[in-house]
Amino acid sequence: MQLSWPKRSPVIQWSGALAAILMVAFPLVPLAYQSFLDRPIYESGSLLTLNNYLNLFTNPLFHQTVVNSFLFALMASSASVFLGAVAAIFVNRTDLPFDRLWRNIFLWPFFVSTIIMVFGYILMYGPKGMISNYMMQFFGFIPWNLYSIPGMAMVSAIHGAPVAFIFCSSSVVLADSSLEDAARAAGAGPYRAIGSVTLPLLRPSLLFAAVLSFTGALEAFSTPVLLGKPVGILMFTSFLYEQGIQAVRPDYGLVASGAMVVVALVTGMIVVQERLLTNVRRFVTIRGKATAPRKIRLGVMKPMVVGLVFLWLMLTIILPLGAVVLRSFVAVLSPYIPFWEMLTLDNYENIITNSTNYISIWNALYIAVIGGALSTTFLILIALIGRRSKFPGKTILNFVAFFPRAVPSIIIGFGFFMGFIMFPFLGSIRSTIWGLILVYTVRHMPGGFGNISAPILRISEEMDNAVRVSGGDWWTAVRLAVIPLLKPAIMSTFLLLLVIFTKEYSAALFIMAPGSEVAGVVMLNHWFQGEAGTATAMSVVQLVLTALIVVFASRVLRVKIYG
Amino acid sequence: MAKLLIENLQKRFGGVKAIDGVTLTVADGEFVTLLGPSGCGKTTTLNCLAGLETPDEGTIRVGDKVFFDSGRSIDLPPESRNAGLVFQSYALWPHKTVGANIDLPLRLRKYSEKEIRERVENVMKVVELSGLEKRYPHELSGGQQQRVALARALVYEPSILLLDEPLSNLDAKLRERARFWLRQIQKRIGTTTIYVTHDQLESLALSDRIAVMKDGKILQIGSPTEIFEKPSVPFVADFMGTNNFFEGTIQSLEGDRMVFRLANGRELIVPTIPDALPGKKATMAIRPQNVQLASAAGAEAPNVFTVKVVGGQYLGTYYEYIVNDADGDFLFHTRKEIHGDQATVYFDPAECSVFLKQ
Numbered sequence: 001m002q003l004s005w006p007k008r009s010p011v012i013q014w015s016g017a018l019a020a021i022l023m024v025a026f027p028l029v030p031l032a033y034q035s036f037l038d039r040p041i042y043e044s045g046s047l048l049t050l051n052n053y054l055n056l057f058t059n060p061l062f063h064q065t066v067v068n069s070f071l072f073a074l075m076a077s078s079a080s081v082f083l084g085a086v087a088a089i090f091v092n093r094t095d096l097p098f099d100r101l102w103r104n105i106f107l108w109p110f111f112v113s114t115i116i117m118v119f120g121y122i123l124m125y126g127p128k129g130m131i132s133n134y135m136m137q138f139f140g141f142i143p144w145n146l147y148s149i150p151g152m153a154m155v156s157a158i159h160g161a162p163v164a165f166i167f168c169s170s171s172v173v174l175a176d177s178s179l180e181d182a183a184r185a186a187g188a189g190p191y192r193a194i195g196s197v198t199l200p201l202l203r204p205s206l207l208f209a210a211v212l213s214f215t216g217a218l219e220a221f222s223t224p225v226l227l228g229k230p231v232g233i234l235m236f237t238s239f240l241y242e243q244g245i246q247a248v249r250p251d252y253g254l255v256a257s258g259a260m261v262v263v264a265l266v267t268g269m270i271v272v273q274e275r276l277l278t279n280v281r282r283f284v285t286i287r288g289k290a291t292a293p294r295k296i297r298l299g300v301m302k303p304m305v306v307g308l309v310f311l312w313l314m315l316t317i318i319l320p321l322g323a324v325v326l327r328s329f330v331a332v333l334s335p336y337i338p339f340w341e342m343l344t345l346d347n348y349e350n351i352i353t354n355s356t357n358y359i360s361i362w363n364a365l366y367i368a369v370i371g372g373a374l375s376t377t378f379l380i381l382i383a384l385i386g387r388r389s390k391f392p393g394k395t396i397l398n399f400v401a402f403f404p405r406a407v408p409s410i411i412i413g414f415g416f417f418m419g420f421i422m423f424p425f426l427g428s429i430r431s432t433i434w435g436l437i438l439v440y441t442v443r444h445m446p447g448g449f450g451n452i453s454a455p456i457l458r459i460s461e462e463m464d465n466a467v468r469v470s471g472g473d474w475w476t477a478v479r480l481a482v483i484p485l486l487k488p489a490i491m492s493t494f495l496l497l498l499v500i501f502t503k504e505y506s507a508a509l510f511i512m513a514p515g516s517e518v519a520g521v522v523m524l525n526h527w528f529q530g531e532a533g534t535a536t537a538m539s540v541v542q543l544v545l546t547a548l549i550v551v552f553a554s555r556v557l558r559v560k561i562y563g
Numbered sequence: 564m565a566k567l568l569i570e571n572l573q574k575r576f577g578g579v580k581a582i583d584g585v586t587l588t589v590a591d592g593e594f595v596t597l598l599g600p601s602g603c604g605k606t607t608t609l610n611c612l613a614g615l616e617t618p619d620e621g622t623i624r625v626g627d628k629v630f631f632d633s634g635r636s637i638d639l640p641p642e643s644r645n646a647g648l649v650f651q652s653y654a655l656w657p658h659k660t661v662g663a664n665i666d667l668p669l670r671l672r673k674y675s676e677k678e679i680r681e682r683v684e685n686v687m688k689v690v691e692l693s694g695l696e697k698r699y700p701h702e703l704s705g706g707q708q709q710r711v712a713l714a715r716a717l718v719y720e721p722s723i724l725l726l727d728e729p730l731s732n733l734d735a736k737l738r739e740r741a742r743f744w745l746r747q748i749q750k751r752i753g754t755t756t757i758y759v760t761h762d763q764l765e766s767l768a769l770s771d772r773i774a775v776m777k778d779g780k781i782l783q784i785g786s787p788t789e790i791f792e793k794p795s796v797p798f799v800a801d802f803m804g805t806n807n808f809f810e811g812t813i814q815s816l817e818g819d820r821m822v823f824r825l826a827n828g829r830e831l832i833v834p835t836i837p838d839a840l841p842g843k844k845a846t847m848a849i850r851p852q853n854v855q856l857a858s859a860a861g862a863e864a865p866n867v868f869t870v871k872v873v874g875g876q877y878l879g880t881y882y883e884y885i886v887n888d889a890d891g892d893f894l895f896h897t898r899k900e901i902h903g904d905q906a907t908v909y910f911d912p913a914e915c916s917v918f919l920k921q
Contacts, residue, residue, distance in 0.1 A: 462654035470668035
């Protein structure tokens with residue numbers, strides 16, 4: 001046996017895979033461990049126990065939380081799938097005028113942090129909101145209650161509809177009209193064709209989108225915290241927030257066991273999702289030639305449909321966002337005082353004069369851009385190992401990379417908090433934004449990994465095999481033949497992570513320290529302290545920055561976010 | 564340039580044996596084609612030679628270099644094999660120019676700039692593409708792309724050249740031209756070549772020897788004439804062009820001829836084969852183009868009989884007729900149109916192949 005230096009490619013593959021596995025295990029193992037300990041992980045002399053789970057399951061507050069969460073998720077997911085599917089059909093398959101404009105506005109909420117949308121809804125539709133007030137004046141009562149489970153579900157649905165919309169739009173059935181044409185040729189009218197061919201074929205996609213948004217709703221944080229908690233309606237995430245962060249003496253055992261239960265539930269949902277996805281893929285494989293789908297004529301209904309679409313987008317997206325912008329420029333927003341008499345720039349001055357405010361915006365931006373880039377680089381590396389190598393631990397790596405899907409942001413943050421306690425030598429990065437970048441990367445590993453995997457699999461393996469046969473090792477092959485062809489997908493993954501990182505803040509709740517705050521958390525605190533002006537002004541700054549980045553990327557760099 | 568030895572190669576995918584004990588020796592400079600229908604294991608065998616697939620068992624040696632040996636746990640990665648591979652899709656790197664596609668193997672081998680320039684220039688001359696170095700693959704025609712792929716595989720003088728259906732993406736006319744051209748180049752440079760195809764014409768035109776494969780096994784290996792004229796099993800006879808098959812029993816042996824009795828009672832004179840004994844079941848094959856109209860043979864010749872014409876079609880160079888003899892249909896080709904619904908046909912015994920039933 002001749003000893004030699006290990007070859008380059010296996011070294012890269014092993015270190016990438018091990019790094020990914022350690023990163024995912026780092027928060028989850030201590031979390032699981034804590035859930036079986038009788039005292040906080042940092043105290044000595046702890047004993048293994050099942051009491052945390054017993055306490056949790058006998059806690060009436062938790063029972064209520066489970067019921068609330070499932071009710072909320074059920075309503076939110078059915079509503080968002082309905083909205084997404086209807087919008088997808090109207091935009092893709094009818095001659096609705098200005099369809100691109102409507103589509104773009106409909107997709108806005110995807111790019112906007114939920115917390116900002118919720119601010120807007122409170123300002124418009126809350127008990128003291130502008131539109132609520134007009135209702136009060138005209139009818140003497142407000143026909144809705146934002147601070148309720150249906151109210152939260154509606155907000156969550158509007159925020160989740162873009163994903164359902166994208167999913168339905170990319171479905172073969174909507175992209176290829178030949179199936180419908182066959183029904184038309186057989187004598188069906190346009191609406192009949194949609195009803196008896198398009199919709200039934202869309203069913204698997206709808207079901208999948210429903211499960212997807214159901215999982216999303218279980219993980220939602222901003223809506224339950226801002227709309228539910230003040231009136232005592234707790235959901236999983238707000239329950240953990242209350243028990244773990246707001247409590248004077250947090251019971252970490254209880255929080256950890258609660259977190260474990262949520263992870264188990266979401267894992268169950270994902271198993272269902274996976275099963276459905278294999279079915280959906282069966283539909284995707286029948287893709288025919290790319291033809292411009294024929295559009296259904298709305299005819300005399302056209303003006304009415306346009307009016308309804310405009311009204312809906314106005315009420316659900318434009319006005320709430322407008323309210324945020326308006327609120328940021330006034331001292332008080334009230335229907336009894338004309339806003340132009342209250343105009344002020346004080347709220348923006350607050351951002352500049354208070355270092356926490358501007359540092360948090362800067363941090364969020366820094367994490368989005370630098371962290372997004374680092375994260376993208378790392379995720380491409382592990383996607384190449386998991387999808388494009390003969391690495392022996394591929395299956396494990398792919399499983400691990402997708403696992404954080406089952407872990408809501410606030411729980412990942414809590415897990416890292418536990419991990420940093422258990423491994424104090426890493427404590428030095430805990431209080432820096434590098435710690436946050438690490439947390440965000442782990443939390444959104446599945447999204448980025450998934451986004452880059454499909455394009456990797458689309459590149460013919462012959463491309464890298466040709467390099468291998470020509471004399472290059474694995475690393476040379478992916479560097480010379482795969483990565484250059486992946487450029488558009490890499491840019492789109494970067495933009496996706498950038499947007500997600502900008503919106504993310506609940507993963508930071510347990511981790512951040514003075515100096516590493518992110519905008520979302522600071523906005524939330526301002527709001528709770530009654531400083532809506534500062535909160536909305538920060539929202540506007542973040543909106544403008546996000547808009548600039550997204551417009552620059554999509555118009556100038558021609559990056560396509562989402563396929 | 565080296566001799567290739569494959570011994571008892573085995574490869575399973577799940578429960579399916581993709582390669583089932585392939586043993587093959589290819590002489591230095593020889594052109595051997597692996598021929599067979601899709602799923603017969605020919606491309607898997609080629610990928611095992613290139614190192615893109617790892618066999619379960621067996622050995623592969625090229626010259627004195629061991630590529631693979633399951634007994635000694637040797638498995639050279641593709642980059643250490645110095646094999647040239649032309650992919651079915653050509654696999655040209657779309658983001659690199661033709662020149663950059665071709666010089667990459669040389670750069671990976673750390674050749675000097677001067678040598679790279681000379682070699683690329685040379686190989687471009689060989690494949691007749693001089694002057695196109697700056698183009699991108701998508702700016703070339705299919706035939707030109709195929710030649711770039713060949714140039715990329717030849718530029719570093721591989722010890723063995725592997726070709727995976729390189730002509731299958733060309734249109735029919737171009738494919739014929741490319742066939743001649745490929746054969747000429749291979750003869751000139753003399754690299755040991757393994758060629759994979761499912762096209763029997765291609766294999767006949769190009770090869771020194773053909774190995775016909777089915778279900779992961781080599782059924783017959785031999786020169787193109789041997790394979791075409793003396794197929795050893797019915798599958799090879801069938802695969803090398805359309806064939807009519809007749810089931811029957813050997814009646815009697817008479818020197819180099821024997822009497823073969825068909826299921827419908829008709830007796831035919833066919834060539835004797837080894838191990839033939841009266842009473843043994845056998846299959847007889849004759850190609851449609853070898854069935855003649857009886858006017859071409861003497862009146863007293865054996866194997867002349869009248870059949871019913873069931874259908875026919877005009878195919879340009881000949882007519883193809885489906886005829887019925889008692890209860891069996893078969894095909895035959897003729898330059899003459901048949902009028903009426905009967906024809907008298909003749910099977911020349913020399914054109915009949917007989918295979919004993921296993």
